Amino acid sequence: MLRHVLLLTGVTGRDVLGPDGRVIGRLGDLTVRLGEQPGPRVVERLFVSRRRTPNLVLPWDVVANFGSDQVVLAIGGADLIEFEIDSLASALGPDEVLLGRDVLDTQIIDVVGQRLARVADVVFIQTPDSRLEVLGVEVGFGGVLRRLGLGRIVPGFGNDVVAWSDLHLTSDRGHLVQLGTPRAAVHRLDAAALAALVSRVDTDAATEILAAHEPGMAADAVRAAHADVGERMLRAMPETDAARVVAAMPEEHARRWSRRLASAPALFGRRALRSRVWPHRRHLIRGPRV
Amino acid sequence: MSSTARRTRIAALLAVVGPGLLAGLSDDDPAGITTYSVLGADHGYQLLWVLLLSTVALVIFHGLAARMGVVTGQGLIGLVRQRYGVAVGGAVLAALVVANIGTTCAEFAGIAAGFELFGITRYISVPSAAVIVSLLVLRGSFHRVERLLLLVSTVFLAYIASGFMSHPDWGAALHGTFVPTMPMTGEAIAIVTATLGTTLAPWGLSFMQSYAVDKKLRIEDLKLERIDVITGAVLTGVIGFFVVVACAATLHRNGLHIADAADAAVALQPLAGKAAGTLFAVGLIGAAFLAASILPLSTAYSVCEYAGVEAAIDDPYRDARTFYMTYGIVTLIGATIVLAPNAPLVTILVGTQVLNAVLLVPLLLAMVGLARDRDLMGGFASGRAGTFVYSLTTVVVVVCVVTLGVTTLLG
Numbered sequence: 001m002l003r004h005v006l007l008l009t010g011v012t013g014r015d016v017l018g019p020d021g022r023v024i025g026r027l028g029d030l031t032v033r034l035g036e037q038p039g040p041r042v043v044e045r046l047f048v049s050r051r052r053t054p055n056l057v058l059p060w061d062v063v064a065n066f067g068s069d070q071v072v073l074a075i076g077g078a079d080l081i082e083f084e085i086d087s088l089a090s091a092l093g094p095d096e097v098l099l100g101r102d103v104l105d106t107q108i109i110d111v112v113g114q115r116l117a118r119v120a121d122v123v124f125i126q127t128p129d130s131r132l133e134v135l136g137v138e139v140g141f142g143g144v145l146r147r148l149g150l151g152r153i154v155p156g157f158g159n160d161v162v163a164w165s166d167l168h169l170t171s172d173r174g175h176l177v178q179l180g181t182p183r184a185a186v187h188r189l190d191a192a193a194l195a196a197l198v199s200r201v202d203t204d205a206a207t208e209i210l211a212a213h214e215p216g217m218a219a220d221a222v223r224a225a226h227a228d229v230g231e232r233m234l235r236a237m238p239e240t241d242a243a244r245v246v247a248a249m250p251e252e253h254a255r256r257w258s259r260r261l262a263s264a265p266a267l268f269g270r271r272a273l274r275s276r277v278w279p280h281r282r283h284l285i286r287g288p289r290v
Numbered sequence: 291m292s293s294t295a296r297r298t299r300i301a302a303l304l305a306v307v308g309p310g311l312l313a314g315l316s317d318d319d320p321a322g323i324t325t326y327s328v329l330g331a332d333h334g335y336q337l338l339w340v341l342l343l344s345t346v347a348l349v350i351f352h353g354l355a356a357r358m359g360v361v362t363g364q365g366l367i368g369l370v371r372q373r374y375g376v377a378v379g380g381a382v383l384a385a386l387v388v389a390n391i392g393t394t395c396a397e398f399a400g401i402a403a404g405f406e407l408f409g410i411t412r413y414i415s416v417p418s419a420a421v422i423v424s425l426l427v428l429r430g431s432f433h434r435v436e437r438l439l440l441l442v443s444t445v446f447l448a449y450i451a452s453g454f455m456s457h458p459d460w461g462a463a464l465h466g467t468f469v470p471t472m473p474m475t476g477e478a479i480a481i482v483t484a485t486l487g488t489t490l491a492p493w494g495l496s497f498m499q500s501y502a503v504d505k506k507l508r509i510e511d512l513k514l515e516r517i518d519v520i521t522g523a524v525l526t527g528v529i530g531f532f533v534v535v536a537c538a539a540t541l542h543r544n545g546l547h548i549a550d551a552a553d554a555a556v557a558l559q560p561l562a563g564k565a566a567g568t569l570f571a572v573g574l575i576g577a578a579f580l581a582a583s584i585l586p587l588s589t590a591y592s593v594c595e596y597a598g599v600e601a602a603i604d605d606p607y608r609d610a611r612t613f614y615m616t617y618g619i620v621t622l623i624g625a626t627i628v629l630a631p632n633a634p635l636v637t638i639l640v641g642t643q644v645l646n647a648v649l650l651v652p653l654l655l656a657m658v659g660l661a662r663d664r665d666l667m668g669g670f671a672s673g674r675a676g677t678f679v680y681s682l683t684t685v686v687v688v689v690c691v692v693t694l695g696v697t698t699l700l701g
Contacts, residue, residue, distance in 0.1 A: 101665065105372040107364065107598070118368065118598025120376075141597045147376045170363070172668060200600075202363030203508045236508060
């Protein structure tokens with residue numbers, strides 16, 4: 001059976017209807033959990049924006065039909081009151097992110113393709129039980145042109161999709177939630193890949209990534225990185241954390257790094273190294289054309 | 291403070307400085323110098339207070355751009371796309387690219403005019419400058435590029451020297467700076483708005499933020515970065531002050547009118563001595579060279595941020611083709627238009643000035659919106675007081691831009 005591929009920008013903005021066919025609001029966003037649950041990553045909840053009444057965050061269970069141009073709910077009227085929210089911030093679970101707010105148009109790290117990219121769209125596939133499974137994110141200029149309605153006018157930009165399991169989110173919430181999720185891509189990296197990742201993100205995010213790893217792994221990553229990048233990381237860390245990382249290095253390296261950190265640097269290790277450390281690669285996932 | 295601590299602090303400051311100085315000083319480009327020259331030649335010391343106002347606006351918005359870059363780790367156009375979507379981001383980028391190409395033309399026109407004062411034809415000076423600025427960014431490392439550009443900035447000292455040589459009336463200059471008075475003529479309104487419009491430029495704002503990101507400044511650096519921003523803005527204002535003073539003390543006193551900065555350099559020679567005129571011309575060339583390097587750089591950053599393509603000055607060409615191609619194309623178009631025999635240069639320059647002014651409005655509004663966004667800025671989001679200051683500055687700029695637009699369109 002051919003399964004439908006959907007895009008986030010294609011589904012948001014659809015009317016959300018009650019069982020009686022009356023419009024309740026518009027589909028504003030979708031959430032996924034980045035936690036430990038096994039199996040494919042499916043959409044958890046729907047954010048529905050409404051005028052003059054509080055917005056809703058609905059579990060997927062209440063969706064009766066996710067159609068091509070509208071979403072029909074199995075409940076309506078007074079049954080919706082329990083799903084009304086005051087603010088999105090308090091409504092989200094600790095490991096839950098909004099795909100529109102925290103992923104779309106944000107920067108991601110493609111940890112397999114080893115590059116920094118901006119999300120042009122989020123790609124779903126409809127499962128046999130009519131849920132939406134997140135396949136990955138589309139990156140590159142082709143998706144941008146399509147969203148601008150220029151996809152056919154300016155051809156030549158192919159689809160480039162990064163699998164959901166292979167990316168690290170850099171949006172504030174996405175980054176923090178993924179750091180707290182042991183199964184996330186950032187925790188499966190070896191020292192060399194971790195070194196490359198911390199070389200690309202901003203210094204504060206990089207030190208948070210290193211702090212989420214054991215000192216031994218952080219030490220290996222610092223040693224694997226360009227010396228200037230390693231120095232920038234260690235200087236940005238709290239002194240005790242930096243000392244722990246240095247202590248986890250082999251003796252000779254630890255001595256050298258201690259000496260380096262003790263001296264006042266002329267440039268504080270600020271070398272603008274971002275993509276030099278990784279080759280650029282494109283990798284298309286096989287499957288239905290987006 | 292011990293000498294070691296002082297040395298460490300100075301080293302920290304030196305490591306951070308750059309974005310504020312370069313973004314500020316490159317605003318004193320040939321268009322800016324021309325505006326200041328006309329301001330001084332036509333109105334003497336009376337409108338010097340406008341420079342104080344534009345310096346304050348520069349401190350406020352360049353400081354905000356640096357803060358947004360440091361906190362989010364993203365450039366302005368990337369953030370606009372993230373917060374307002376691809377359509378708004380694309381429209382802003384398209385206008386920015388067109389305006390930047392036009393402004394690059396203005397910079398190369400400044401290089402051409404400056405060298406022609408020394409008898410060097412534009413067919414040698416412009417292509418040479420285009421090749422030099424391209425090689426500088428293509429072949430140089432981040433820090434080498436930064437140091438060279440800062441070195442070029444020292445040429446602005448020529449304006450300060452030129453101002454002193456003109457023997458100005460310092461009392462009248464100080465009075466004009468701190469006591470605002472305004473002749474209510476269309477000409478005066480136009481030059482006041484043009485001064486604000488040329489100082490706070492869209493490309494300067496986007497460059498400031500992108501460059502702070504590329505330099506990998508950290509939140510801990512923000513205090514020192516503020517010094518960098520204030521120094522850059524104050525120097526920008528001080529240089530403008532000396533240009534106005536030089537022209538007020540000579541051209542205005544003798545009732546001479548000028549059309550551009552090159553005219554000013556020529557007119558200064560008999561009045562303030564050959565050295566003053568020569569220094570003025572050297573300053574013009576240096577200012578144009580600095581801005582001609584920054585403009586394509588600012589455009590390249592913005593295009594890459596929007597397209598989602600990674601780019602940094604330290605990247606080799608094979609890893610950052612979009613970045614270097616954009617830099618090269620903007621430089622090439624800018625230089626070619628200036629050299630084209632029948633190109634409508636005046637129309638392009640006036641159109642660019644209007645486009646820059648118009649673009650400033652949505653860009654400032656977007657910046658105020660982004661600064662308030664707690665999802666993006668976290669604890670560094672602007673509160674009520676900050677938003678009031680940013681909004682007030684934006685309103686002043688909007689009023690000026692609308693007035694400039696009206697006076698430009700009505701001639």
